Amino acid sequence: MLRGHIVRRIVALAAVLSLTPTIPLGAQCPDGSRPPCASPLDTARYVILPFTHREGSQPQQLDGADCAELLVEAFQRWTDVRLADKTRVYDALERRRSRTPFRIGFDTGLAIARQLGAGRLVMGQLWNFGDTLRLTANLYDAARGGAPLRQAAARVPANSGAVGAAFNALADSLLGAGPAAATGTGADQTHSLRALAAYSLGERAIRSWDLGGAARQFRSAVAADSEYAQAFLRLGQVLLWAGDSTPDAVRDRATVARHAGDLLGSLGPTDRALLLAQQAMFERRWPDACERHREVLRADSLNFAA
Numbered sequence: 001m002l003r004g005h006i007v008r009r010i011v012a013l014a015a016v017l018s019l020t021p022t023i024p025l026g027a028q029c030p031d032g033s034r035p036p037c038a039s040p041l042d043t044a045r046y047v048i049l050p051f052t053h054r055e056g057s058q059p060q061q062l063d064g065a066d067c068a069e070l071l072v073e074a075f076q077r078w079t080d081v082r083l084a085d086k087t088r089v090y091d092a093l094e095r096r097r098s099r100t101p102f103r104i105g106f107d108t109g110l111a112i113a114r115q116l117g118a119g120r121l122v123m124g125q126l127w128n129f130g131d132t133l134r135l136t137a138n139l140y141d142a143a144r145g146g147a148p149l150r151q152a153a154a155r156v157p158a159n160s161g162a163v164g165a166a167f168n169a170l171a172d173s174l175l176g177a178g179p180a181a182a183t184g185t186g187a188d189q190t191h192s193l194r195a196l197a198a199y200s201l202g203e204r205a206i207r208s209w210d211l212g213g214a215a216r217q218f219r220s221a222v223a224a225d226s227e228y229a230q231a232f233l234r235l236g237q238v239l240l241w242a243g244d245s246t247p248d249a250v251r252d253r254a255t256v257a258r259h260a261g262d263l264l265g266s267l268g269p270t271d272r273a274l275l276l277a278q279q280a281m282f283e284r285r286w287p288d289a290c291e292r293h294r295e296v297l298r299a300d301s302l303n304f305a306a
């Protein structure tokens with residue numbers, strides 16, 4: 001009887017074990033630990049580590065921590081970018097005995113990013129060559145490691161006042177925001193990566209004359225950034241080209257007309273005239289619209305929109 005009881009318990013235990021998923025011997029979580037894994041890494045959160053000085057290069061005005069601080073400030077220009085807490089970053093470095101001058105290994109960088117829940121890791125190098133400061137930075141997928149997702153480089157005179165601009169350019173390249181993409185004629189247009197991405201897709205749709213697709217992308221751009229003047233301008237233009245009279249288009253025309261006055265300061269002379277022409281057309285002020293278009297054509301007789 002006792003033997004039968006033991007057999008039944010063994011059978012029950014075997015049944016439970018058969019229902020338990022096995023863990024492959026090589027299984028590993030993104031943070032390097034064994035399963036069960038924590039929450040997925042946040043791909044919109046970035047860890048920016050102090051830059052490493054190249055061998056034989058001595059810091060002059062900037063050290064690796066200064067470079068990281070300047071790049072953090074450049075990233076913060078974008079409203080939908082999240083950065084890992086600076087105190088926690090340096091605490092993680094201290095726990096790994098990484099101090100000035102920083103020589104941070106790639107595996108260490110990945111481990112810190114994963115520890116802080118960041119899906120993106122930025123590591124860089126700097127070195128001085130004569131009176132020139134050279135900078136390189138790489139963006140990595142913290143979960144997978146491997147080759148950089150993006151790479152960027154800058155060169156700036158060490159004693160010039162252009163250091164901030166160089167780090168802004170590095171940040172924009174690493175985030176996929178090209179140097180001209182966020183800039184209209186004479187003004188910085190948006191600090192939203194989502195808005196910029198939608199705007200770029202809208203421009204691509206125009207090149208294939210997909211006006212409906214372009215309108216959808218420009219709507220997304222202004223939804224992400226209600227002060228994105230270039231996106232409003234392009235939305236109004238594709239609505240005119242398409243002759244769109246759907247309820248969505250009627251609403252958008254009214255929105256462009258209503259906001260036009262607030263957006264003019266972010267545009268150059270030609271775009272200002274085009275936006276005022278759109279406003280006049282949407283409000284059925286035809287003589288005003290014609291005069292604005294003539295104004296553009298007097299300056300550029302080949303302007304397609306005019």
